[in-house]
Amino acid sequence: MAAPNLLQLSPPxxxxxxxxxVxxxxxxxxxxxxxxxxGLFPLLDTxxxxxxxVGQALSLGPRATEALLGVLTSLGFLTQSHGHFSLSGVSRTYLLPGSPYYRGSIIKLFGNVPLTSATILEALKKERASAYGGGEMWETHEMDSALAEGFTHAMHxxxxxxAMGVALNGDFHGIKRVLDVxxxxxCFCIVVAQRWPGTTFTIMELPAVSKVAQRYIAEHGLQDRINTVELDMFKDRWPREYDGVFFSNVFHDWDRDRCLFLSRRAFEALPSGGRIFVNEMLLDETKDRPLAATSFSMTMMVYTQGxxxxxxxxxxILGESGFEDIRVTPTHCYYSLVTARKR
Incomplete structure (x- = not known):
């Protein structure tokens, strides 16, 4: 049989x-x-x-240096002018260890995660988290205090x-006591407390994480305005002496039924006129953008139930729970604060 003539194919x-x-x-x-x-980023700080x-300072050969600098410049972490490389604004803000916004902990946390197509395929087919051996991420971190501390620090x-976005753009007027579920x-309580001096806060967390939170609170000298309570948000009775209930990056860990459960628990715990605050990275209504949010949804597919x-x-969800006057306020980057009031 004659070999096919590929030039007879129509061009793409x-x-x-x-x-x-991709x-x-x-x-x-x-x-x-x-x-x-x-240590590339502090190297280029000055x-x-x-x-x-760069290659000499990092003990890298020319080929390795070219590959490293090329990728980071293409992505926007570095800039190049007349053959000299500098930090971009993003790198100077988030990638210098001395910066309060340094993201090194989260980069280290996920830098060695062995994510493969098989991991994603398993999560998609089974519709449940496939990381942590199919177990529950929060239970894994709660059982291992070192994991709990490392994960909590990275999230901080x-x-x-x-948190800065919530403190500057969120409306906490009239709110006296906030339960951060x-x-x-x-992190959110600390920053919002500094912006809204008339408000006090309680962090509701599992024991291992609560201990980490207490250290952060003490570091900022806010023990008189922020405390912790060790409760399971699904199993234990919620305290009732709060006129605000706050969630950040909590709803996205759970399916709709669990989110509705949490929303209803918040409604039950609040007095008339009390408010709920839900801080999340929102999908567009078409569910196909922005890319950060659609990718985050895939992350939740692999790691959580959400x-x-x-x-x-x-x-x-908030309306079905009984809340009204529901508002959406952009806060920072892809995030928005969804607020509502109890009748």
């Missing part, structure tokens, strides 16, 4: 740049993590450097800019 109707970009994106985050581990100078670093390190929600989905 579009190029395959998108496929190339294929190669597999190296983006590990390269960022490697650069953080190498003065721009040539590739040769990631959450600080989000699943409040982690207390997903990212749209504003309307959260409106429906």
């Amino acid at each position: 109707t579009c190029d395959d740049r998108l496929i190339w970009d 294929e190669r994106s597999f190296y983006h985050f590990p390269t960022l993590a490697a650069a953080d581990e190498l 003065n721009p450097m040539t590739a040769a100078q 670093c990631q959450s600080l800019p989000l 699943g409040g982690g390190s207390g 997903k990212q929600y749209s504003a309307n989905e959260l409106r429906e």
Whole structure:
């Protein structure tokens, strides 16, 4: 049989740049993590450097240096001018260890996670978390105090800019006492307390995380305005002496039924006129953008029982719980604060 003449094929109707970009994106985050581990960002903090100078300082050969700097510059973490490399604004803000917004802990946490297509396929087919051996992430962290501390610290670093957004853009007028459900390190309570001096806070957390939160509270000298209570938000009775209930990155860990349960528990715990605050990265109503939110939803698919929600989905959950006057306020980056009032 004669060999097929490939030139008789019709040319592709579009190029395959998108496929190339997605294929190669597999190296983006590990390269960022490697650069953080190498100390590249503090190296470039003071003065721009040539590739040769970077390679010498980091004990890397020319080929390795070119690959490292090329990826990071293409992604926007570095800039290049006349052969000299400098930090971009994003790197200066989030990738210098001396910055209060340094994301090194979260980069280290996920830098060595062995995420594969098989992991995602298992989660998609079984519709349940496939990481942690199919177990529950929160139970794993709660049983291991070192894991709990490392994870909570990483979340604290990631959450600080989000907390700033909530404190500056959220409306806490008239709120005297806030219950922060699943409040982690207390990052949101600490920042909001500094912005709203007339409000006190309680962080409701599991014991291992609560101990970490107490240290952060003490570091900021806010023990007189922020305390912790060790409760399971699904199993234990919630305290009732609060006129605000706050959730951040909690709803996205759970399916709709569990979110509705939490919303109803908040409604029951609040007095008339009390308010609920839900801080989340929202999907557009079409569920296909922004990319950060759709990717975060896939992350939740692999690690938790949840997903990212749209504003309307959260409106429906809060409305079914009895809340009214539901509002959505953009706070920081992809995040918005959804608020509502109890009748």
